[in-house]
Amino acid sequence: MKITDIKATTITVPLEAPLRHSNGAHWGRFVRTIVEVETDEGITGFGEMGGGGESAEMAFRGLKSYLVGHDPFQLEEMRFAICNPTASLYNNRTQLHAALEFACLDIMGKKLNVPVYALLGGKVRDRVSFASYLFFRLPDEATGQGEVRTIEQLVKHCRELKEQYGFTTHKLKGGVFPPEYELACYKALAEAFPDDRLRYDPNGALSVEDAIRFGQAIEGLKNDYFEDPTWGLNGMRRVRSMVRIPTATNTVVINFEQLAQNILNPAVDVILLDTTFWGGIRPCIKAAGVCETFQLGIAVHSSGELGIQLASMLHMGAALPNLAFAGDAHYHHLQDDILVGGKMEYKDGTIAVPEGPGLGITVDRDKLAHYAELYRKLGGYPYDRDPARPGWYPLVPNERWATP
Numbered sequence: 001m002k003i004t005d006i007k008a009t010t011i012t013v014p015l016e017a018p019l020r021h022s023n024g025a026h027w028g029r030f031v032r033t034i035v036e037v038e039t040d041e042g043i044t045g046f047g048e049m050g051g052g053g054e055s056a057e058m059a060f061r062g063l064k065s066y067l068v069g070h071d072p073f074q075l076e077e078m079r080f081a082i083c084n085p086t087a088s089l090y091n092n093r094t095q096l097h098a099a100l101e102f103a104c105l106d107i108m109g110k111k112l113n114v115p116v117y118a119l120l121g122g123k124v125r126d127r128v129s130f131a132s133y134l135f136f137r138l139p140d141e142a143t144g145q146g147e148v149r150t151i152e153q154l155v156k157h158c159r160e161l162k163e164q165y166g167f168t169t170h171k172l173k174g175g176v177f178p179p180e181y182e183l184a185c186y187k188a189l190a191e192a193f194p195d196d197r198l199r200y201d202p203n204g205a206l207s208v209e210d211a212i213r214f215g216q217a218i219e220g221l222k223n224d225y226f227e228d229p230t231w232g233l234n235g236m237r238r239v240r241s242m243v244r245i246p247t248a249t250n251t252v253v254i255n256f257e258q259l260a261q262n263i264l265n266p267a268v269d270v271i272l273l274d275t276t277f278w279g280g281i282r283p284c285i286k287a288a289g290v291c292e293t294f295q296l297g298i299a300v301h302s303s304g305e306l307g308i309q310l311a312s313m314l315h316m317g318a319a320l321p322n323l324a325f326a327g328d329a330h331y332h333h334l335q336d337d338i339l340v341g342g343k344m345e346y347k348d349g350t351i352a353v354p355e356g357p358g359l360g361i362t363v364d365r366d367k368l369a370h371y372a373e374l375y376r377k378l379g380g381y382p383y384d385r386d387p388a389r390p391g392w393y394p395l396v397p398n399e400r401w402a403t404p
């Protein structure tokens with residue numbers, strides 16, 4: 001089989017409300033690039049990448065001269081064809097590779113009539129658990145609804161998500177308000193949901209000292225882990241030496257070089273595997289094997305996803321024996337998806353692993369066209385700016401907190 005074409009389409013899909021984070025916000029919608037890899041056998045595979053626009057579409061088009069004629073089953077060859085580690089000093093294509101890898105796995109599964117998890121060693125579970133992903137939110141621009149700012153709003157939002165989706169693990173995305181305020185928020189969640197598990201993630205915004213203070217103040221709670229409380233491997237190492245909660249990261253161990261450093265001189269206990277950041281599902285599976293050997297924890301990370309990327313997370317989660325934590329997904333914040341049948345459904349805080357051939361999802365062409373048109377109308381947005389604070393940007397470690 002040979003690749004005959006690569007197409008990329010930027011789309012934007014609305015969220016229920018703008019999601020705040022340490023660097024700014026998702027401004028009420030996600031921008032994603034949907035990738036289609038076509039073959040000479042008439043089979044098309046789908047991939048997805050975060051962000052988009054003309055430059056992202058051009059980057060995918062630019063890889064056609066490398067990959068047209070390539071056999072989509074030759075995934076290790078594709079890695080070296082476009083992501084040779086020394087050539088990548090000049091052309092960092094990790095995230096492009098990830099989207100193309102999803103598409104090639106989709107093609108392989110469709111050709112062989114098996115789900116992607118069967119190509120990854122088979123599944124050890126039928127459903128993957130997810131945490132409620134609690135964000136501080138700005139009100140929706142049109143309706144004025146959806147704000148999460150006060151402790152009361154946060155606990156109410158968490159209760160609604162728990163009732164609607166069945167979550168029993170709650171992740172608080174912080175790094176927005178002063179640490180003392182977010183500490184009070186986190187403690188309020190622990191008090192309101194005493195049987196549930198918790199995790200806090202300020203995206204590396206705290207100083208080492210603030211992170212230690214925060215961590216020590218929550219040591220007695222039902223914490224899964226303390227996720228990127230501060231920036232940098234050595235910052236994480238200093239926090240880890242002073243706080244009795246496992247540390248976790250999706251920022252400072254996102255490739256094999258960093259994983260090796262983390263094993264030689266430990267800073268992080270739980271590695272959050274992101275199918276985009278690591279360059280695909282298969283690198284995550286390889287990293288999970290290294291973590292299994294060294295008995296480091298793993299979990300499924302979310303960098304924002306529509307259904308194609310969610311499928312990549314579900315097939316990975318299905319195949320990992322050492323997955324001891326609920327995964328993260330932004331998915332429940334979306335108003336819609338581009339899949340036939342609409343959004344995938346949660347049950348008891350879990351989503352079923354797709355069973356159809358390939359990624360097991362079918363893209364709705366009308367919705368793809370609709371959200372591509374919406375992108376043409378709205379364009380992109382600056383992920384690292386806050387619509388509520390014009391001119392603002394953070395420091396690392398931050399001290400320019402929003403006012404609760």
Ligand SMILES: [Mg+2]
Pocket residue numbers: 201203227228249250
């Ligand atoms: Mg994180």
